[in-house]
Amino acid sequence: MWRSKKLSTLAMPALVLMVLGMMILPLPPLVLDFFFTFNIALSIIVLMVSLYTHKPLEFSSFPTVLLMTTLLRLSLNVASTKLVLTEGHAGGDAAGKVIESFGHVLIGDNIAVGIVAFIILTIINFVVITKGAGRIAEVSARFTLDAMPGKQMAIDADLNAGLIGEEEARARRAQISDEANFFGSMDGASKFVRGDAIAGILVMVINLIGGLLVGMLQHDMLFADAAKTYTLLTIGDGLVAQVPALIISVAAGIVVSRVGTNQDLSEQILGQLFSRPQVMYVTAGVLAVLGIIPGMPHIAFLMMALIAAGLAWFTEQNLLKPAGSASGGAASGAAPGATPTPPAEAPLQEVSWNDVQPVDPVGLEVGYRLIPLVDRNQDGELLRRIRGIRKKIAQDLGFLVPAVHIRDNLELKPNQYRIQLKGVDVGAGEAFVGQWLAINPGNAAGTLPGTATTDPTFGLPATWVDSNMRDQAQAMGYTVVDASTVVGTHISNVLQSNAAELLGREEVQALIDHFAKDSPKLIEELVPKVVPIGTLQKILQALLEDGLNIRDLRSIIETLAEHVIRTTDIDELTSAVRVALGRSIVHQLFPGENELQVVALEPQLESILLSAASGKSQGGLEPGLAERLLQQAAALTEQLEIQGINPVLITPVQLRPMLSRFLRRSIPGLRVIAHTEIPDNKTLRIINVLGA
Numbered sequence: 001m002w003r004s005k006k007l008s009t010l011a012m013p014a015l016v017l018m019v020l021g022m023m024i025l026p027l028p029p030l031v032l033d034f035f036f037t038f039n040i041a042l043s044i045i046v047l048m049v050s051l052y053t054h055k056p057l058e059f060s061s062f063p064t065v066l067l068m069t070t071l072l073r074l075s076l077n078v079a080s081t082k083l084v085l086t087e088g089h090a091g092g093d094a095a096g097k098v099i100e101s102f103g104h105v106l107i108g109d110n111i112a113v114g115i116v117a118f119i120i121l122t123i124i125n126f127v128v129i130t131k132g133a134g135r136i137a138e139v140s141a142r143f144t145l146d147a148m149p150g151k152q153m154a155i156d157a158d159l160n161a162g163l164i165g166e167e168e169a170r171a172r173r174a175q176i177s178d179e180a181n182f183f184g185s186m187d188g189a190s191k192f193v194r195g196d197a198i199a200g201i202l203v204m205v206i207n208l209i210g211g212l213l214v215g216m217l218q219h220d221m222l223f224a225d226a227a228k229t230y231t232l233l234t235i236g237d238g239l240v241a242q243v244p245a246l247i248i249s250v251a252a253g254i255v256v257s258r259v260g261t262n263q264d265l266s267e268q269i270l271g272q273l274f275s276r277p278q279v280m281y282v283t284a285g286v287l288a289v290l291g292i293i294p295g296m297p298h299i300a301f302l303m304m305a306l307i308a309a310g311l312a313w314f315t316e317q318n319l320l321k322p323a324g325s326a327s328g329g330a331a332s333g334a335a336p337g338a339t340p341t342p343p344a345e346a347p348l349q350e351v352s353w354n355d356v357q358p359v360d361p362v363g364l365e366v367g368y369r370l371i372p373l374v375d376r377n378q379d380g381e382l383l384r385r386i387r388g389i390r391k392k393i394a395q396d397l398g399f400l401v402p403a404v405h406i407r408d409n410l411e412l413k414p415n416q417y418r419i420q421l422k423g424v425d426v427g428a429g430e431a432f433v434g435q436w437l438a439i440n441p442g443n444a445a446g447t448l449p450g451t452a453t454t455d456p457t458f459g460l461p462a463t464w465v466d467s468n469m470r471d472q473a474q475a476m477g478y479t480v481v482d483a484s485t486v487v488g489t490h491i492s493n494v495l496q497s498n499a500a501e502l503l504g505r506e507e508v509q510a511l512i513d514h515f516a517k518d519s520p521k522l523i524e525e526l527v528p529k530v531v532p533i534g535t536l537q538k539i540l541q542a543l544l545e546d547g548l549n550i551r552d553l554r555s556i557i558e559t560l561a562e563h564v565i566r567t568t569d570i571d572e573l574t575s576a577v578r579v580a581l582g583r584s585i586v587h588q589l590f591p592g593e594n595e596l597q598v599v600a601l602e603p604q605l606e607s608i609l610l611s612a613a614s615g616k617s618q619g620g621l622e623p624g625l626a627e628r629l630l631q632q633a634a635a636l637t638e639q640l641e642i643q644g645i646n647p648v649l650i651t652p653v654q655l656r657p658m659l660s661r662f663l664r665r666s667i668p669g670l671r672v673i674a675h676t677e678i679p680d681n682k683t684l685r686i687i688n689v690l691g692a
Helices: 004-007 011-024 029-050 060-089 097-107 111-160 166-218 224-256 265-273 275-292 300-333 368-374 381-397 469-474 484-498 505-516 520-526 533-545 553-562 570-580 582-591 603-614 624-643 656-664
Strands: 362-366 404-408 416-421 424-430 436-439 452-456 463-466 478-484 595-601 648-651 670-672 683-690
Touching: 004 265, 011 060, 029 060, 029 097, 029 224, 060 166, 060 381, 097 224, 097 648, 111 166, 111 224, 111 469, 111 478, 111 484, 166 224, 224 463, 362 368, 368 381, 368 404, 368 484, 381 404, 381 484, 416 484, 424 452, 424 484, 436 469, 463 469, 469 478, 478 484, 484 670, 505 520, 505 533, 505 553, 520 553, 533 553, 533 570, 570 582, 570 656, 582 670, 595 603, 603 656, 624 656, 624 683, 648 656, 656 670
Parallel strands: 362 404, 595 648, 595 683, 648 670
Antiparallel strands: 362 416, 416 424, 436 463, 436 478, 452 463
């Protein structure tokens, strides 16, 4: 294996040196025949690879292959030109059998036909195929570059939602970069082919003029003999180079014009052109009408009409075969004329506890058109995303959320889904399998044709578009996601928003059992002897409600064991635990920052709130003040988010529980922390005052 790998690494340097050598060193006719044959074989291989390629990036080396084959053809032109001019007077095979064969077989004895055929091949290659492939590559490169920000946002959204991991995100980013580089390289490589076509015409003219001069002046040939001999060799030389060039150009056009699917070109074209019998029936009818018009070639048109009709009938029978065979199998089981026997009635069953269905902690109901997303037999994409979501939440929050129980519901609309927590609907939306949701993040340019809707997770304006509009939508600045991502992101948002409710007694016990594997003595001494399970559950739920994780279970249990002997008040115990977790809280809100930018309370407002929290204020917080506080807090949060600052309100420890509960329902983006939770090595900077 080491030797074979060593030899494979020398293949390209050897090929480049060989190409350069052919331009300098003289080659005998036999060796030139071999290289011409190798050039034709290589072009056929490239064409076959392009036909069986599913996506352009599967043939990412094509721009380099295009350059190498172009250089190979040019070097062969140089080598053959030297042979034609030096040995052409000796006869038609002086420059090798391949050139002579192409000259005789393709053009016969008519030189004018050969010249015209060569020019036509060159024009087809230069004006039509190469120019079109280069334009496609140029436009694809431009759209790919324009769509890169939207694709990057979609990858970041999937990563943040837990739908993909770091490795897959890195692979997707690399694929986006490779796509842009590929189409850019193809745009540049197509210029080599166009230059090769121009060089072919110039070489032909030079060979004709040079051959006539060499033949008549150096070898005393008559003009007619020199013209016949050197024209035959020149045309043969040009054709033997232009045929592989044409094949390579066709391969380039196929590669850059492919739309990525899981089918090769034959399967894709046949499946799309001939899969609808109605189209073939209409085609057969049109051909038949043309065939019976007087003066038209009746045999050709009528035969083609019969072929189209036969193909349509054959396709229609294949489409109906599964249903027909199923019905036939069902009918064959019963004897002719027999009366079907009614099924025996099942005995009545007594009502039991099996008839009482438990409520699922998390449920997902889907309409029948969304069943492919959650069907294991169809490799449902949403099933994998839900597993990734649960894994991501477990890593972020520190506990395993319950499994999502999925069922179909015929009462829902075909494309509708519904998310439930403990049997209660908490989210709903619509998704369309096979279409893409183009979400406007606020800076998208223009509108898209499709079904206008609203993103079910974040409430942003969006449009469901067909798959062929995906690249255009990304180029316009939309964030484009598929149906499974829409539903998965909605589920992830619901699970994270309701994490505290999902942490039941059973989940806490499972968390303790898992933690006991690493710290058995700590659990044995403190839980549940000192810290009851119920108290631990309420503290963990309070932390989750505040948007914190519970990964540091050791610090939580040790802090509770220290304070639970003095108080059982949940707010006081939660405040003590938050102080112990202060470093983690600050890192979560201000990652990597030493100076913490926070919002403080206006002193007079703080005094009023302290009086209300301690019970000294009669009647609690005045409703008008509460409404003004909410309005100002919402405006301040929006202002800070626009500036890219994480909105955090710092308060005395006595006010934190009350303000946190008061603000988080209306303003979930505003976090409330206490002075005691700030580590000593951090500094505060008041950037605004609430209640001023």
